[in-house]
Amino acid sequence: MATKRITQDTFDEVVKENIEEFEMSPEEALNEAIQQFETQGVNLLNIIKAVPTVDSESGTVTRHPVLEALDQLNQVLQGAVTDKESVKAFLVRFSSECGADISHRIAAGSNNAYPTLKFLVQKYLKDPDMLPVTLDTMAALLNGQPDLIQTAEIQMLCDVLQENVASETVSVSCVRLIRLSCTMHEMNRRAFVKAELIPLLIQTLEKNPQSTVAIKEACGALRILTVDDDVRVPFGKAHDHAKMIVEEGAMKALLDTLRVHLEDSSLSGDLCLTLGRLAVRNEFCQEIIDLGGLKLVLQVVNNNMDNQIVVKQVLAMLKAIAGNDQVKVAIVNAGGAAIIVQAVSQHIKQPGVCEAGFAAIAAITLRNPGHAKIVMEAGTAPVVIQAMQIHPKEVATQKQACMALRNLVARSREQCQSILALGAEPLIRKALACCEDEAKAALRDLGCEVELKELWKGEKNPIIR
Known part of the structure; x- marks a missing residue:
């Protein structure tokens, strides 16, 4: 496995050298540089693999677009740009650049993008128009690199969600950011649970019963709390978190939501998948049956027999709850x-x-x-x-x-x-x-x-x- 690392400047200089000294085409120069470093055992995950733009006057390599977008956000912090529409445009551009590839996000993170976005979120905390955009931009940066978030911001995000749980736009953006912060990061999950995230996610379901996006994001965040996907931690708390979620009343909230959205194939599949992730104890499996969940779930699969994604989600849920002997009987009898x-x-x-x-x-x-x-x-x-x-x-x-x-x-x-x-x-x-x-x-x-x-x-x- 490649373990060596190089800087973006080193990579760009090699590509530039291939073009200027060896007269390669830009595409050939880029491919040659990638092959050269990979042969040397260099991990290029953090490298933006694009032909660098060279300034015609100075001959130097210009900054990559993601860093140029970050420079624009720093101008906002410095007070050079105050117009909200311009700020929105800068945030959207930075999000787009981060969405291109993990290397773009790593480059931005290495250039202190996180502190910049943290201050922007704090700046627009009370602005319902700007807050979702800043949260979405921070989510774009943290996607795949949740180590960037700090404990103080974990509490800040829970406070934001608590204050805006009934606001579809803010809650969707906030929950998405929280979900990405918890993906493959056990310590972040524990910190969010300690900050009372679980009841807030259930409230998000209850306060936004007609919002497909809010329900999907809340379900995704609940599920991410119940996985052990961080290889750095020998023992996770997935089971404990699932237990806490159920004890907070999630089963009833999820089933009530499912009743409302039975005709929505994508959403009903998501809800069934979430229910299955929570069925980690005999009594939890039985609770689903007692609340009328089995009839609903079988109705979902019957309604969506042609949809392989929904079918797979429901089958996974049935397998999970069939760990209870009485539930097995109920499934067969139904x-x-x-x-x-x-x-x-x-x-x-x-x-x-x-x-x-x-x-x-x-x-x-x-x-x-x-x-x-x-x-x-x-x-x-x-x-x-x-x-x-x-x-x-x-x-x-x-x-x-x-x-x-x-x-x-x-x-x-x-x-x-x-x-x-x-x-x-x-x-x-x-x-x-x-x-x-x-x-x-x-x-x-x-x-x-x-x-x-x-x-x-x-x-x-x-x-x-």
Whole structure:
């Protein structure tokens, strides 16, 4: 892995040298510089890979557009520009430059863009017209580099959201900025939760019931609090955060919102996905059922059977709540097994849908032979076999397919022959290469010959007393 770094000036000078001394075309000079540094093991993530503009009079490399846009924002801080329309134009230009590539954002961050934007946010805190624009600009900068935000600004953003929770434009911009600040950053998540972010996000849902954008952003922010995606931290607090979100009343707020937006495919899928992320305990899964959530969720998938994104989101949610044995029963009794099989069958060329569907099937059939029989009667086995044939290199799909087949026969051995007759064994043996444990479990429970390794026998190294 490349670990060396260079400055933007160094890269630009090499490109300039290739053009002037080696008479390369601008495109050739750029490609040559990139190849040269990558061969040397240099990480170019922080480098803007563009042909630098050279001043015709001085011959020096001019500043990159993102830095020129930052210079304009600094003029606002210095009082050289006060017209709001001009300031808006500067903010929009800087956001656009940051949106071009992560290297543009890194270059801006390295040139103290964050302090500049922090002061601009503070400057327009009480201006409902300018505040959303400044928040959006800060979000553009922090996208992919959440380390820039400081503890003081975390509290400031929560205060902004609290004061403007009923304002669609401000709350949308503020929540988006918070979500990006928490992405792949565990310590920021903890700091925002400590600053009482969770109840504010639920209030955003409740105070903006008709705003699709506000609801989507609030759902996204709630979900980002429930993931462990920061490799720098050995143990995250995703489970604790999910528990806190549910205890603040999020389930009811999400389901109430879902009832209002059942006809909005994109939004209903987002809400179902969020519900699934919160189903981390038995009692939380049951709460969804008690609040009438299962009927709503099945209605969502029936209404959007042609939409692979929504189908995948709902299947993932059903898998999550099926961790509760009573919920499994409710899903099957509501006809959920047939709906899952139909959804996977309709989108069988989409590995993500197959993975989510087979995971749901494995969950509702686990330790339940009655469910296994119902699921088999719904035509599951041929769909699983077909998906394994279509997606031989999709590891996650193969893994979940093996788990589904295993659970279908684990306590219902009478199903083995019908599954083997479909050609399951050779497909499962091929899957041994990518998901050995799951494939061996499926082969074993199907009654096929399989070599099971005993990893440790307790020999040779006796316990020393």
